[in-house]
Amino acid sequence: MTDTLDTPLTTQPTEPPPAPGTLTAVELARWAWRQLTSMRTALILLMLLALASIPGSLVPQDRVDPNAVRQWQQMHPKLTPVYERLDLFHVYSSPWFSAIYLLLMVSLVGCILPRLKVYWRAATAPPPRAPRNLTRLPHSTTGASTASPDNVAEASRTLLRRRRYRVLTQAGEDGTVTVAAQRGYLREAGNLVFHLSLVVILVAFAVGNFFGFRGSVNVVAGQTFTNARQSYDDFAPGPLFREDSLEPFSFTLDDFKVDFTTSGPMLGQPSSFRADVSYRSSPGADTAKQTLEVNRPLTIGDTSVFLIGNGYAPVITVRDGDGEKVYSGPTVFMPQDASYESWGVLKVPDAKPAQLGFDAQFFPTYAYSKQTGPVSQFPDALNPTLSMTVYQGDLGLGSGVPQNVFVLDKSKLTAVTDNAGKPLSLTIPLGQTRKLPNGLGTVSFDGLRRWSRLQISSTPAEKFALGGVVLGLLGLLGSLFIRPRRIWLRARRSENGSEIELGGLDRLEGHGLDQALTDLFADIQKATT
Amino acid sequence: MSSIQYAQFSNTAIMFAALVYSLALLAHIAEWALHRAPAPDRDLIAVGGADAGQDAAASTGISYREDFAGRFGVALTVIGFALNAAGMVARGLAADRVPWGNMYEFTITGCVATVATYLVLLRFQPIRWLGLPVTGLVVVLLMIAVLLLDIPAGPLVPALHSYWLYIHVTAALLATGAFTVGALASCLYLFQSRAEARGRSRSGLAARLPEPETIDRLSYRVHAFGFPVWTFAALIAGPIWARYAWGRYWGWDPKEVWAFITWVAYAAYLHARATAGWRGRKAALLALIGFAALLFNFVGINLWGGGLHSYAGK
Numbered sequence A: 001m002t003d004t005l006d007t008p009l010t011t012q013p014t015e016p017p018p019a020p021g022t023l024t025a026v027e028l029a030r031w032a033w034r035q036l037t038s039m040r041t042a043l044i045l046l047m048l049l050a051l052a053s054i055p056g057s058l059v060p061q062d063r064v065d066p067n068a069v070r071q072w073q074q075m076h077p078k079l080t081p082v083y084e085r086l087d088l089f090h091v092y093s094s095p096w097f098s099a100i101y102l103l104l105m106v107s108l109v110g111c112i113l114p115r116l117k118v119y120w121r122a123a124t125a126p127p128p129r130a131p132r133n134l135t136r137l138p139h140s141t142t143g144a145s146t147a148s149p150d151n152v153a154e155a156s157r158t159l160l161r162r163r164r165y166r167v168l169t170q171a172g173e174d175g176t177v178t179v180a181a182q183r184g185y186l187r188e189a190g191n192l193v194f195h196l197s198l199v200v201i202l203v204a205f206a207v208g209n210f211f212g213f214r215g216s217v218n219v220v221a222g223q224t225f226t227n228a229r230q231s232y233d234d235f236a237p238g239p240l241f242r243e244d245s246l247e248p249f250s251f252t253l254d255d256f257k258v259d260f261t262t263s264g265p266m267l268g269q270p271s272s273f274r275a276d277v278s279y280r281s282s283p284g285a286d287t288a289k290q291t292l293e294v295n296r297p298l299t300i301g302d303t304s305v306f307l308i309g310n311g312y313a314p315v316i317t318v319r320d321g322d323g324e325k326v327y328s329g330p331t332v333f334m335p336q337d338a339s340y341e342s343w344g345v346l347k348v349p350d351a352k353p354a355q356l357g358f359d360a361q362f363f364p365t366y367a368y369s370k371q372t373g374p375v376s377q378f379p380d381a382l383n384p385t386l387s388m389t390v391y392q393g394d395l396g397l398g399s400g401v402p403q404n405v406f407v408l409d410k411s412k413l414t415a416v417t418d419n420a421g422k423p424l425s426l427t428i429p430l431g432q433t434r435k436l437p438n439g440l441g442t443v444s445f446d447g448l449r450r451w452s453r454l455q456i457s458s459t460p461a462e463k464f465a466l467g468g469v470v471l472g473l474l475g476l477l478g479s480l481f482i483r484p485r486r487i488w489l490r491a492r493r494s495e496n497g498s499e500i501e502l503g504g505l506d507r508l509e510g511h512g513l514d515q516a517l518t519d520l521f522a523d524i525q526k527a528t529t
Numbered sequence B: 001m002s003s004i005q006y007a008q009f010s011n012t013a014i015m016f017a018a019l020v021y022s023l024a025l026l027a028h029i030a031e032w033a034l035h036r037a038p039a040p041d042r043d044l045i046a047v048g049g050a051d052a053g054q055d056a057a058a059s060t061g062i063s064y065r066e067d068f069a070g071r072f073g074v075a076l077t078v079i080g081f082a083l084n085a086a087g088m089v090a091r092g093l094a095a096d097r098v099p100w101g102n103m104y105e106f107t108i109t110g111c112v113a114t115v116a117t118y119l120v121l122l123r124f125q126p127i128r129w130l131g132l133p134v135t136g137l138v139v140v141l142l143m144i145a146v147l148l149l150d151i152p153a154g155p156l157v158p159a160l161h162s163y164w165l166y167i168h169v170t171a172a173l174l175a176t177g178a179f180t181v182g183a184l185a186s187c188l189y190l191f192q193s194r195a196e197a198r199g200r201s202r203s204g205l206a207a208r209l210p211e212p213e214t215i216d217r218l219s220y221r222v223h224a225f226g227f228p229v230w231t232f233a234a235l236i237a238g239p240i241w242a243r244y245a246w247g248r249y250w251g252w253d254p255k256e257v258w259a260f261i262t263w264v265a266y267a268a269y270l271h272a273r274a275t276a277g278w279r280g281r282k283a284a285l286l287a288l289i290g291f292a293a294l295l296f297n298f299v300g301i302n303l304w305g306g307g308l309h310s311y312a313g314k
């Protein structure tokens, strides 16, 4: 640290040298490492990362929306194998995407570690010595004082300290005193913290993705859910997820309430969803109660339960030709739109003389007119009514191929017809029973419950990710807004006091250094007279 | 007032805001048209002049009429801004929520953010040269909003009711305002540095703009403000909200992906400014790429994308 202007105010790595002509293996490795950890490589990798993120937003992603992926694949049978080979349905866990961010991480760590050392040395060092001629600095001013050089130095030392500079005073042999001051050491620290926290965030994110899981399940009011893998309707574990890490809780959905706006321009919009839940964190634990709302999950240990959907579950009983109860209980219906007009399917394999299947529609507030046919006028259950078409024959359940519970396989079914020979359509208000023709049995609509779709997930290391970004932001703020500045003062003895040279150097130009020097000079004058 | 009256008031205010911004634009065009390359001896005339403003203007080679047109433009911009902001607030009152639930609202609110950024900067720095580009841009944006995007005020779905949402979107809008001004500055910088490279920086349009270095410094400052705000909006408030609404803090939803791309592009811009061989034009291009990603997130994804964020009004 001899000449000040050579010691920069940063710990930025120097540019790597161009590749030498002939190299030993060690030289080659060192050269490659310096390339990898250079600012330019980091920049290129950053741009690659941005570029590589794009396809995942244009092609449907398995982890985001599996249904969209299936639809897309059905529509593009030719492209699908190509896309699959390129991992385009799971871009963010693909080898090529991972390669970019892993390289970036290596580059980052390789860049930070040496910079930490440089920073440590710079941060513990005294302010750099003054250049020989202060008036040659980009900003400087000169003046005279009636005070002695020692007094001037002492005053400026106090003033600079108060302005939070680190100050070093040196007396020369001829009575000249030099004051060197520097502030803004934290800028570089902020930059390092920012880059370090990027590593923390990435590690936390990876842990969450590898060890976490996400699943969902439809639970009808009154039913109990036990946290085991087979209880879920769908379950997406991370690659390193272990089933024994599922927490052994269970909960019952006691009640599920929805409020709809009944007047004004928002008529029929839901205004609140509330799920009352009693839960036990383990089989032996006490029961606790909580109300779940949108944006207010239930958290048990590391697992959270979120409300993400809801609908109606009509309670339906089917008796067959022999009068046997062959189907009974709440059935989940899928809402089709904001009016909660819903679709559902009943499969009754045990009915005799023939297996029965029902394609059913549910109207929470049933209304009928010639023009519109049956509609639901309001999403709340004011006039709940079922409307169904009936099929008999073979449901195709015996084939061993798992079936979608929301679809009837009609290949071996025939529609049951009415007296006029048209497909029979039954309309059943709540509490009523309808007879099927030809002695097939009866259907009754006995009650109405609601169901809610719950997403259950655990993302380990969430807190670290949050801590990482918050820390990163603080570092970033420091790095962007703290401005390192150096100021030197030299006071020489003169006939009636001292001659003063004042100079400064900013890391970023354009922040009023001239004004600061003028102010400082005025303050020194004031303090020494 | 009832919500319908608020909505009508809002529409009227936005129409008038567009009108007044257009007049401001005309004033700034006049300002630029009246500009004369400073003749070396004219500087002397104003010495001892009575009017301080005129004095200052003359000493920088600006004629009285040019300066007047510019000031008039700024005054009109302030009025346009007041109308624009009133329209935004009324829109929020009409729908009984924050006024950025769909693309129309996002556009009018984005204009408020952009003009606010410009006016605040103008308070502290001599950047009236941004007046013409800024007013030109908001006129175009408001036209598009009124003619193509107008959607009646409606409610938000319950999943969007959360104060983290408000924080998230407010911050995103603030950053958008800064990035918009930053993008304008980057364009002007590219224009000006090219003019300088061809030796034409003191003639034609280029003569109305400051040195490339000055533009670049302004561009850096607004970006340096916008970037941490965007970081907070997209990488802190957004994920926290997503965590409470959907049970995961980051799910690579298209909207999240483009917020991320935007962030990476602006990070690359700041990084490039400190990288040898990348300062200047290349860095400015990166800033513009970041802005393109920001716009795509707002326009492209809302129009074509699905995903959980598609509430934003198709």
Ligand code: HEM
Binding pocket: A010, A011, A012, A013, A037, A038, A039, A040, A042, A046, A104, A107, A108, A109, A111, A112, A190, A191, A194, A195, A198, A476, A479, A480, B266, B267, B268, B270, B271, B274
């Ligand atoms: C994960 C990828 C990276 C991101 C997102 C990133 C982002 C940023 C940002 C936003 C800045 C400007 C703000 C500031 O001054 O603090 C910056 C500055 C900086 N970055 Fe990075 N960076 C990354 C990787 C790297 C790597 C690998 C290196 C090592 C070569 C590096 C070295 C630096 C340095 C030295 C500065 C300060 C420049 C100056 O002196 O002003 N960064 N980075």
